[in-house]
Amino acid sequence: MVNIVIVGLGYVGLANALFFNGHHNVVGYDVDDKKRALIRQNICPLSDASLVDAFNKSLSTLNVVDNPETSYQTANIIIIATPTDYSTSNCGLDISSVESTIKDILKVNQTAEIIIRSTLPLGTTDKFIEQFKFKRIAFIPEFLREGSAFSDTLRPDRLVIGACEEDQPLLKSLFLNSLGKACPIILTTPKEAEAIKLFANSYLAMRIAFFNELDNLANANGLNSNKLIEAIGLDSRIGNGYNNPSFGFSGYCLPKDIKQLTHDFGEVPHVLLSSITKSNEERINYIVSLIMEKHPQVVGIYRLTMKAGSDNMRQAVISEVMKLLEKQNVNLIIYEPLIKETHYQGHKVINDLQVFIAQASLIVANRSDDLIKSAKEKLFTRDIFHTDK
Ligand SMILES: NC(=O)c1ccc[n+]([C@@H]2O[C@H](COP(=O)([O-])OP(=O)(O)OC[C@H]3O[C@@H](n4cnc5c(N)ncnc54)[C@H](O)[C@@H]3O)[C@@H](O)[C@H]2O)c1
Structure with missing residues (x-):
């Protein structure tokens, strides 16, 4: 069991939290107070049928925190699933929530593996690796569809792991152990994974x-x-x-x-x-x-x-x-x-x-x-x- 923090509990983050919950020590964080409150009351904050079903059947109650700093300190894996909306002013996806999350993590933990599941512009992960002088940032695209968010995460058609070669085996076994069915696993650079998505x-x-x-x-x-x-x-x-x-x-x-x-x-x-x-x-x-x-x-x-x-x-x-x-x-x-x-x-x-x-x-x-x-x-x-x- 490893300590996993999921940042952003929307379709992608919640599906990933439920995917790992019970297999590992999972802690979730979302800026939205209402979402955290609902989860604490054991109410699924999204009306996606597959998420609601998985939420209600979850092996254990999902643990959420109001401030992620302490959880970052003890985390082995941190998964970022915050929004990357399109910004018309800079003609591209707004990656600021991903960037600020990495910044906050690295203030307190420089050993955990950071996995980005939010969709990114081409070359963003490499830019983060350079900007933060930190190699352990991987991009693992999420291909789920809303409406079947959890089942798609549990049984994906394929898993694409965009990471440096040293981290690929760890990431591969992390996902393999929780997958609901075997699927092809493609190991790539982060930039290739961004392009695939x-x-x-x-x-x-x-x-x-x-x-x-x-x-x-x-x-x-x-x-x-x-x-x-x-x-x-x-x-x-x-x-x-x-x-x-x-x-x-x-x-x-x-x-x-x-x-x-x-x-x-x-x-x-x-x-x-x-x-x-x-x-x-x-x-x-x-x-x-x-x-x-x-x-x-x-x-x-x-x-x-x-x-x-x-x-x-x-x-x-x-x-x-x-x-x-x-x-x-x-x-x-x-x-x-x-x-x-x-x-x-x-x-x-x-x-x-x-x-x-x-x-x-x-x-x-x-x-x-x-x-x-x-x-x-x-x-x-x-x-x-x-x-x-
Ligand atoms: N929805 C999909 O079908 C889907 C599929 C694959 C990939 N993606 C990608 O995954 C990312 C997330 O998508 P989503 O649909 O889960 O979005 P979402 O809007 O459902 O969820 C994002 C969550 O992040 C929270 N959040 C925002 N800023 C935060 C911060 N700084 N710290 C913590 N929490 C924060 C929001 O409150 C929200 O609950 C996007 O990049 C999207 O393109 C989405």
């Missing part, structure tokens, strides 16, 4: 944009997108996953990571990557133009969540659609059971589904489901397969 997310964004563009053309020509996508996906080189048309890719990670990777290319020739964000913006505009063609009196927004099966509304594409509809002075109402208030951003929330259906002249759903089936004739969606996998 950014390229993986950019590929996913590109794939969504690709099938959405297919759907644009199919819609404009009266073609059946469903048949096109199924037939194309039967080519084993293409495959059938991650191909469900949507209003656009969204959420916390894909939009920011692709912008970061494009930025990292700098002067290196690239056309494809910079067009993915543009393609997504055009998709959203096209969706709104299709909605406006129907001249709806009242548009009912069915769910504000980011994707199928998710309880997360963070940076969901539907909010971009709403913004554009607002600009055109469209009257909006919302059905979103996760919102308990009567209004959301100035729009009425109607969580009685029958009343919502009756009041909306058009129902706009990025993802549709069985509940809204009865309003089929009013429904505007491009969702075919009812999944985001």
Whole structure:
């Protein structure tokens, strides 16, 4: 057993804390007082189904601290999972919370291994190693999906360990001992690991944009997108996953990571990557133009969540659609059971589904489901397969 401190208890940090909890002495820290208080009351602070389940079944109660300094002093491993939001002012991910955490750790402990799981711009880990004159900083990208955050951490498709050669065996055995199933382990430099994470997310964004563009053309020509996508996906080189048309890719990670990777290319020739964000913006505009063609009196927004099966509304594409509809002075109402208030951003929330259906002249759903089936004739969606996998 080793002493592990997890800094930042969001999707990534909490999944990692639960992953190691029970196998090691785990202590969690988050700047958010409310999150710490909830965890102490044994309430999962996030509504992600897989995290809630793991939290409730956790081998032991997760220990959280109000001040991490003492825990840093005795830690063998410190995992950083703080946010790296996109900052428009410096055209890249804001790494300040990761940087300040490393600074705080090194004030009291110069022997622990620091593992960064937050997504970073290319070359950041090496810069930290140089800046802090401390070699034991590794980058181990996290590939979890919100909605299955814990199960993805427990049973990842692969583990990429970006660390100096001396530390790779220790890190490999640390993760291997807690994994729920064997998976390929790829040992790389930190910079390669950073690139793997950014390229993986950019590929996913590109794939969504690709099938959405297919759907644009199919819609404009009266073609059946469903048949096109199924037939194309039967080519084993293409495959059938991650191909469900949507209003656009969204959420916390894909939009920011692709912008970061494009930025990292700098002067290196690239056309494809910079067009993915543009393609997504055009998709959203096209969706709104299709909605406006129907001249709806009242548009009912069915769910504000980011994707199928998710309880997360963070940076969901539907909010971009709403913004554009607002600009055109469209009257909006919302059905979103996760919102308990009567209004959301100035729009009425109607969580009685029958009343919502009756009041909306058009129902706009990025993802549709069985509940809204009865309003089929009013429904505007491009969702075919009812999944985001
Ligand atoms: N959400 C995902 O699907 C996902 C997947 C893979 C990687 N990532 C990456 O992991 C990182 C974290 O993402 P997330 O989704 O867990 O974010 P999140 O917003 O859910 O959680 C981050 C947590 O860190 C806390 N925090 C902020 N600053 C802090 C500080 N200085 N010290 C301690 N706690 C602090 C916040 O209060 C929050 O609880 C990001 O870099 C993200 O790109 C996210």
